[in-house]
Amino acid sequence: MKSAATMEKLVSLCKRRGFIFPGSEIYGGLANTWDYGPYGVELKNNVKRAWWKYFVQDREDMVGLDASILMNPRVWEASGHVTSFSDPLMDCKKCKERVRGDKLLEEKLGIEGVAGKSLKQISELIKTHKVPCPKCGACDFTEARSFNLMFKTYQGVIEEDAAMVYLRPETAQGIFVNFKNVQQTTRKRLPFGIGQIGKAFRNEITPGNFTFRTREFEQMEIEYFVREKEWKPRYESWKKDVEHFFEKILKISKERIRWRQHEKDELSHYSKETWDTEYKFPFGWGELSGLAYRTDFDLKQHEKFSGEKMEYLDPETNEKIIPHCIEPSFGLDRTVLVALLEAYDEDEAPTEKGGMESRVVLRFPPNIAPVKAAILPLMKKDPLGPAAREIFETLKKNFAVEYDESGSIGKRYRRHDELGTPFCFTVDFQTVDDKTVTVRDRDTMKQERIKIDEISALLLHYP
Numbered sequence: 264m265k266s267a268a269t270m271e272k273l274v275s276l277c278k279r280r281g282f283i284f285p286g287s288e289i290y291g292g293l294a295n296t297w298d299y300g301p302y303g304v305e306l307k308n309n310v311k312r313a314w315w316k317y318f319v320q321d322r323e324d325m326v327g328l329d330a331s332i333l334m335n336p337r338v339w340e341a342s343g344h345v346t347s348f349s350d351p352l353m354d355c356k357k358c359k360e361r362v363r364g365d366k367l368l369e370e371k372l373g374i375e376g377v378a379g380k381s382l383k384q385i386s387e388l389i390k391t392h393k394v395p396c397p398k399c400g401a402c403d404f405t406e407a408r409s410f411n412l413m414f415k416t417y418q419g420v421i422e423e424d425a426a427m428v429y430l431r432p433e434t435a436q437g438i439f440v441n442f443k444n445v446q447q448t449t450r451k452r453l454p455f456g457i458g459q460i461g462k463a464f465r466n467e468i469t470p471g472n473f474t475f476r477t478r479e480f481e482q483m484e485i486e487y488f489v490r491e492k493e494w495k496p497r498y499e500s501w502k503k504d505v506e507h508f509f510e511k512i513l514k515i516s517k518e519r520i521r522w523r524q525h526e527k528d529e530l531s532h533y534s535k536e537t538w539d540t541e542y543k544f545p546f547g548w549g550e551l552s553g554l555a556y557r558t559d560f561d562l563k564q565h566e567k568f569s570g571e572k573m574e575y576l577d578p579e580t581n582e583k584i585i586p587h588c589i590e591p592s593f594g595l596d597r598t599v600l601v602a603l604l605e606a607y608d609e610d611e612a613p614t615e616k617g618g619m620e621s622r623v624v625l626r627f628p629p630n631i632a633p634v635k636a637a638i639l640p641l642m643k644k645d646p647l648g649p650a651a652r653e654i655f656e657t658l659k660k661n662f663a664v665e666y667d668e669s670g671s672i673g674k675r676y677r678r679h680d681e682l683g684t685p686f687c688f689t690v691d692f693q694t695v696d697d698k699t700v701t702v703r704d705r706d707t708m709k710q711e712r713i714k715i716d717e718i719s720a721l722l723l724h725y726p
């Protein structure tokens with residue numbers, strides 16, 4: 264199935280309808296920062312809720328956590344981020360454009376798995392293939408050098424080295440350092456996992472493509488602890504769960520999503536096996552989530568650096584072991600971007616004068632739609648307004664609904680199509696007589712009459 268969305272159309276719709284605004288706009292913006300508007304925040308919260316429900320709340324082997332963004336800097340020494348969390352930075356000698364050497368190779372030469380190549384190899388590949396600068400076209404780059412992506416800031420009043428802290432580049436480490444606290448307080452037995460949603464920060468060399476790559480973003484991560492001998496079947500079962508989330512809960516089309524395994528030399532320093540899910544964005548295939556087998560690397564490192572034991576007493580064998588870990592990691596902003604791209608569609612709708620006009624419609628699955636239903640009096644006049652308000656007041660106790668009385672009914676339908684509102688309930692003169700309303704389906708645009716008493720059941724049917 265072909266998607267009607269282009270990035271240009273989506274960015275414009277997001278601004279026009281209050282999903283996503285450019286950050287600090289009145290000051291001329293701050294490059295690659297984005298603010299979620301009234302409908303964007305609802306959409307994002309719904310995606311978070313759907314993720315949390317499926318991966319944490321509905322599972323007996325999962326619990327949640329919300330750790331701090333600022334952590335003891337030793338955490339990042341132990342995790343390997345201080346030494347290894349870097350990208351190959353190159354400058355065009357002619358126009359001074361900064362590029363990421365590995366991404367340039369991937370994009371221009373279609374070479375996959377470049378991330379694991381050495382700085383020397385990347386520089387050489389770029390030279391031999393005469394890869395041009397994306398800005399000025401010259402083939403004259405500096406040698407690739409390592410650029411650490413962690414943001415630094417200072418805690419306390421004096422800017423001295425001792426008080427330097429990092430903004431976390433991933434949420435995962437907050438989970439590892441709390442492993443014992445969580446295990447001991449919940450008395451969970453292996454295998455069990457800890458889920459967390461929160462902000463992460465990376466000083467990306469080449470942010471861009473709307474919210475796909477930004478320097479501040481949100482992750483939804485799980486660290487799932489297992490015995491070493493069972494990692495493989497558990498890993499396969501997580502693959503199925505990740506697929507279920509994307510295909511059955513977010514309803515992402517199968518043709519636009521795929522698994523890609525990391526090459527041996529592409530693997531992160533902590534991983535023995537990694538598969539990414541990639542989505543076919545309008546700008547090409549891009550990572551949506553990662554599934555890494557992190558072994559016992561992180562817990563062992565924290566034991567070494569903190570001096571605290573990270574063991575688990577296995578009640579089956581009475582042995583103390585350091586659990587191994589499987590990490591499904593999702594980017595929330597990328598998932599929201601995919602939800603928007605998947606929902607975006609264009610078709611034709613009838614006008615009030617009997618003609619046809621083109622319409623933009625966001626076909627969100629109802630569970631993530633920012634507004635579940637709009638209550639619309641056909642006209643502002645009494646008694647339609649008060650009758651519609653009464654329905655709205657009742658529904659809003661349980662559902663995210665909107666009351667909307669301004670503009671023609673056709674314009675209001677169009678607005679709600681662009682917001683992705685699955686149902687519009689219209690109150691007309693017949694409503695006052697027989698307590699029925701028309702319900703208009705966003706996708707088919709068909710209308711039928713139902714009793715006011717039936718509305719809640721209908722909305723509950725499409726949670």
Ligand code: ATP
Nearest residue numbers: 467475476477480482550551552553592593594597
């Ligand atoms: P990429 O290769 O695109 O830089 P990554 O492999 O570094 O991503 P991970 O470290 O696996 O990403 O992070 C887990 C998830 O966090 C990714 O799958 C992605 O969805 C999200 N993510 C990572 N970096 C960013 C970013 N700069 N902006 C938005 N989301 C991001």
